Amino acid sequence: MRRLLVLGLVAVLALTGCGGGTVAETIAGTTTSPQDSNFVYVSNLDVITDWDPATSYSNEVIAMQNVYDSLTVYNPVTKRAGARLATRWTSSSDGKTWTFTLRDGVKFHTGRPVDAASVKASIERTKRLAGGAAYIWDCVQNITVRDPLTVEFTLKYPAPLDLIASADYSAYIYDTAAAGSGDLTKWFQQGKDAGSGPYTVGTWKKGQRTELTLRAFEGYWGGWDGAHYKNIEFRVTPNLNTAWQQLLRGEVSFVQRLNPALYHKAEMTAGVRTLQVPSFQNMLVLLNSASGPLKDIRLRQAVQKAIDYDGLITALKGAGATANGLVPEGLLGHSSKVAPKQDIPGATALLQQAGYGPGGKQLQLTLTYAQGDDDEQVLVDQLTQTLGQLNVHVNALAMQWNAQWDQGKSKDPTKRQDIFVMYWWPDYADAYSWFLNVFHSGEPVSFNLTYLKSKALDSQIDKLPSLVATDRSAAEKAYFELQRTLIDQNAVVAVPWVSNYQRAYLGNVQGYTDNPAYPNVVFVHDLIPGG
Structure with missing residues (x-):
């Protein structure tokens, strides 16, 4: 059903250099092809509360940020907004007119194009429903499509719209035509998505231990060249000791949080990487x-x-x-x-x-x-x-x-x-x-x-x-x-x-960094599975 990417002791010591002091515990198992491997994320809470990207405002951010794109993304190094669906943007001198230029050739998971009209439609629907963090768009008075790849925002008052457009909730751009003539809200709540991100919904089983799986969207604008995780599992494990044992057995890739005692163990364990930020x-x-x-x-x-x-x-x-x-x-x-x-x-x-x-x-x-x-x-x-x-x-x-x-x-x-x-x-x-x-x-x-x-x-x-x-x-x-x-x-x-976030993850997971603007989110497409 799923193949696990785990490391034996020799590979751990040779490739990762993880852990410190003595080797308290080690991870053993078999290794599968990194191209086919799953990234298994363990949360202590239910994952999905609301599937609608317009109104979502809870724990599902850990999944949604891998399914949906926003116009910009916050860069914690520069402390500024960086490119995502928009490649560049300008503002007027009074800060009340913002113009965004979109990436060319981007498609939603539904197959329809991500263009200026779809940006306008998704933000206007989010504003109209007024749920979740929709208030972030309260400053917007009008949205104008200048051409297929150019969208202009006229604001009621000056606001940092490039930063607002990088929000962790309610900034998602989605295909408002995904349900056809049906009710889009009901369509979403069935566990369907209409994003343009690297992953799309595979299965959703509310209340189950493995609540959600995502699979790679092959048409993702960021591409799939090189090694990537093609599948993500979100597993609900309320007991942190259980989650830690699952990590030790190589059954999971990433534990969102540990208590201090377990985190100290993780720091001393070969084959486990830790990060406190x-x-x-x-x-x-x-x-x-x-x-x-x-x-x-x-x-x-x-x-x-x-x-x-x-x-x-x-x-x-x-x-x-x-x-x-x-x-x-x-x-x-x-x-x-x-x-x-x-x-x-x-x-x-x-x-x-x-x-x-x-x-x-x-x-x-x-x-x-x-x-x-x-x-x-x-x-x-x-x-x-x-x-x-x-x-x-x-x-x-x-x-x-x-x-x-x-x-x-x-x-x-x-x-x-x-x-x-x-x-x-x-x-x-x-x-x-x-x-x-x-x-x-x-x-x-x-x-x-x-x-x-x-x-x-x-x-x-x-x-x-x-x-x-x-x-x-x-x-x-x-x-x-x-x-x-x-x-x-x-x-x-x-x-x-x-x-302070205390993360633990398998030593063969490479490229992980923590972005404080997106709490508990792992941008899985950015990771490199090691063999």
């Missing part, structure tokens, strides 16, 4: 400000103060770095002046003011977090233990993402959790995504899982794109003030750390 992804502890006991701001503040921020960084052993507010280092809006510290006496006093805590009533809280995420488990264990000592009982539930998110979005406020633990990362290399998606008022509930509603705050958030494009100094100040408002004044969020 800083990210734009942070851990959020979202506090329910609309219903339940945490509607009392004193109790939200007490939870914030109970978190042992420094202790978590130590416990994560390299998997996390100190967070300074909501915006990770490397993005506009980061400030070292927002540094949280644990304050048990302060937490105790706030609990007692609200009638809880030591000597008072026991406070009951519900918390949801991701099943199989050992870093989140460290946070939850620490927080439940600390709060337990303050007469606060936390009922913590480990859940698969879809179930956790569904509970958070429940139309019945009484069914929602008090504390929602999740990761967040920007939709493109700017911090706007945190503020618009997680903290802006909105119905129905999506990712605004603190349920905060503030017209004044919404107005501040809405001004950010124009400030970023026209006055970066003012934007920097606005980001700082918004973080103080959310963390200190409204106490709706705590940010325990910024993630």
Whole structure:
């Protein structure tokens, strides 16, 4: 059914030079032709939530970025947008007119051409459906087809459209005619695709261990000369120890994340490559400000103060770095002046003011977090233990993402959790995504899982794109003030750390690099399978 590319000890030592210190464990097996080999990606969460490239906004990014192209792609070295479907672009002096020139001869997986008309059609459909990260196109007033390979955007206000066009979600260009006269949304949700990327959907089995397979699209504009992985499998393995054993047996190629103990093992294992890199992804502890006991701001503040921020960084052993507010280092809006510290006496006093805590009533809280995420488990264990000592009982539930998110979005406020633990990362290399998606008022509930509603705050958030494009100094100040408002004044969020990605993959996988603008994505076509 599938052939695995694995290495024996001799080949590992001769070709990869991976691991360090002593050889703790080795990978053994047989080697198949690199041209026919599978790349097997292990995730601890369900892969597909939404198949529609217009509205997709979750874990499926790891697959979608291998199926769909955007106009540009973010280059983490230059910190600028680079060519993808567009080979070049220009903007007017006022930043309100952008012209993109497309690659010639590119085809969708459906066989139809990728041209200026299809770019216009896909972006306009994404805007019209207004799901996922479609807000990235809010600045666009008109899209004009100048010729088959030239598309012009007229903006309502100045914006960095080349960077926006590289977003990890909702920037996908797709064939809007793929379903013919049928319903395109329903067509997509059957597990079909209409992209122009290197891979197309092979099989999709929701809820199965191997949830998704992709196969090479032979007509891909980037070509298939030389050695490439022709197939990708996405396997769901919530238990990280199981995932590690699968890697050791050569059954999988890449483990998205490991806990610190397993990562240390991986560093010492011949035949395994490791990579630890800083990210734009942070851990959020979202506090329910609309219903339940945490509607009392004193109790939200007490939870914030109970978190042992420094202790978590130590416990994560390299998997996390100190967070300074909501915006990770490397993005506009980061400030070292927002540094949280644990304050048990302060937490105790706030609990007692609200009638809880030591000597008072026991406070009951519900918390949801991701099943199989050992870093989140460290946070939850620490927080439940600390709060337990303050007469606060936390009922913590480990859940698969879809179930956790569904509970958070429940139309019945009484069914929602008090504390929602999740990761967040920007939709493109700017911090706007945190503020618009997680903290802006909105119905129905999506990712605004603190349920905060503030017209004044919404107005501040809405001004950010124009400030970023026209006055970066003012934007920097606005980001700082918004973080103080959310963390200190409204106490709706705590940010325990910024993630350092800890990857492990087979030593014969060559050419892998990590792009922080596309969290957890492996651009598999760029890899070289080694024999």
